[in-house]
Amino acid sequence: MALETYFDFADNDFQFFKQNYEAGIVANAMGSLAQSICERYMKHIVSELYSPQNVDTQNKMMRVLRTHNLNNLINFLRNSMGIEFSPECETEMRIIDGYYFTTRYPGEDSILLDSRDLSHCMRAVSLCRKETLNICASQ
Numbered sequence: 540m541a542l543e544t545y546f547d548f549a550d551n552d553f554q555f556f557k558q559n560y561e562a563g564i565v566a567n568a569m570g571s572l573a574q575s576i577c578e579r580y581m582k583h584i585v586s587e588l589y590s591p592q593n594v595d596t597q598n599k600m601m602r603v604l605r606t607h608n609l610n611n612l613i614n615f616l617r618n619s620m621g622i623e624f625s626p627e628c629e630t631e632m633r634i635i636d637g638y639y640f641t642t643r644y645p646g647e648d649s650i651l652l653d654s655r656d657l658s659h660c661m662r663a664v665s666l667c668r669k670e671t672l673n674i675c676a677s678q
Contacts (some may be wrong), residue, residue, distance in 0.1 A: 573660035
């Protein structure tokens with residue numbers, strides 16, 4: 540089966556992330572992947588359920604589909620679509636927001652993740668996936 544939607548790509552990576560997490564692997568790449576998974580689950584909601592009304596809202600949608608910032612995606616869903624994730628899910632996603640860059644590149648802001656960090660990642664991706672499925676099923 541071909542991967543065709545943001546959800547398809549997110550879910551494919553979710554399965555990979557989950558298998559590695561359950562195997563006890565601890566690696567920075569997993570933090571970056573976790574943020575990317577949540578990002579694509581939320582982008583799936585935008586791409587499938589948002590209906591831009593004019594050029595301005597179309598441009599706004601295109602900008603949010605290019606972001607790597609989970610907080611921006613959470614805010615777009617809430618403010619532009621009236622869609623909210625649970626407080627627990629939002630908290631976990633805000634904890635891992637920024638891992639996309641800080642776990643991949645050297646410099647002042649780079650970090651090294653540990654198993655506790657990856658527990659937040661696992662909770663974030665699991666909750667985001669579950670709530671994305673619920674949101675899409677209810678629309």
